[in-house]
Amino acid sequence: MELKETMLTRKEIYSGRVFRVTRDEILLPDGTGGIRELVHSHGGVVILPMDEQGNVTLVHQFRYAQDRILLEAVAGKLEAGEEPFPAAKRELKEETGFTADRWTDLGWICTSPGFLTERLYLYLAEGLHPGEQQLDQGEFLRCETMPLEELGRRIAEGQVEDGKTLAIYLKVLLQRREGESNG
DSSP, rough: OOOEEEEEEEEEEESSSSSSEEEEEOOOSSSSSSEEEEEEEOOOOEEEEEESSSSSEEEEEEETTTTTTEEOOOEOOOOTTHHHHHHHHHHHHHHHHEEEEEEEEEEEEETTTTOOOOEEEEEEEEEEEEEOOOOOOOOOOOOEEEEEEHHHHHTTTTTTHHHHHHHHHHHHHHHHHHHHOOO
């Protein structure tokens, strides 16, 4: 049996500034019908800026949906039709003031594939040059720089709960491990 589900009809339930919601009638692999409610997003970018000493810069940002401040990797949403890499460069400059000489594409992740179409594109930014933050109107955050190992400790102790930050930390660790084994 092929595991593919096929859309039969789609009805838009909501359309807003950041996402839209649809209700799809589908055909399941066994030939029966089903319903899928999807949240459609343009996706986003996640950046981990790392200096020559192995320190990373993250942001503290109040997240209304969680009703608290979270420690997160630098990130931002994609506009309709926007390519991820230019967006990553833009978000790094806006949120931290940094520009970077070297970029490593770490791939992408599905944030919650059961109902959300969002893909987040992950980048490691190195060869950093400081500059002034250029925060969007209504955007408030504070940067914190720490050794990569400190970020790992905070993750292990449950102080970092943001999924995109956990994912990019893991990707950077794996990329560094691969580099050491090939070096």
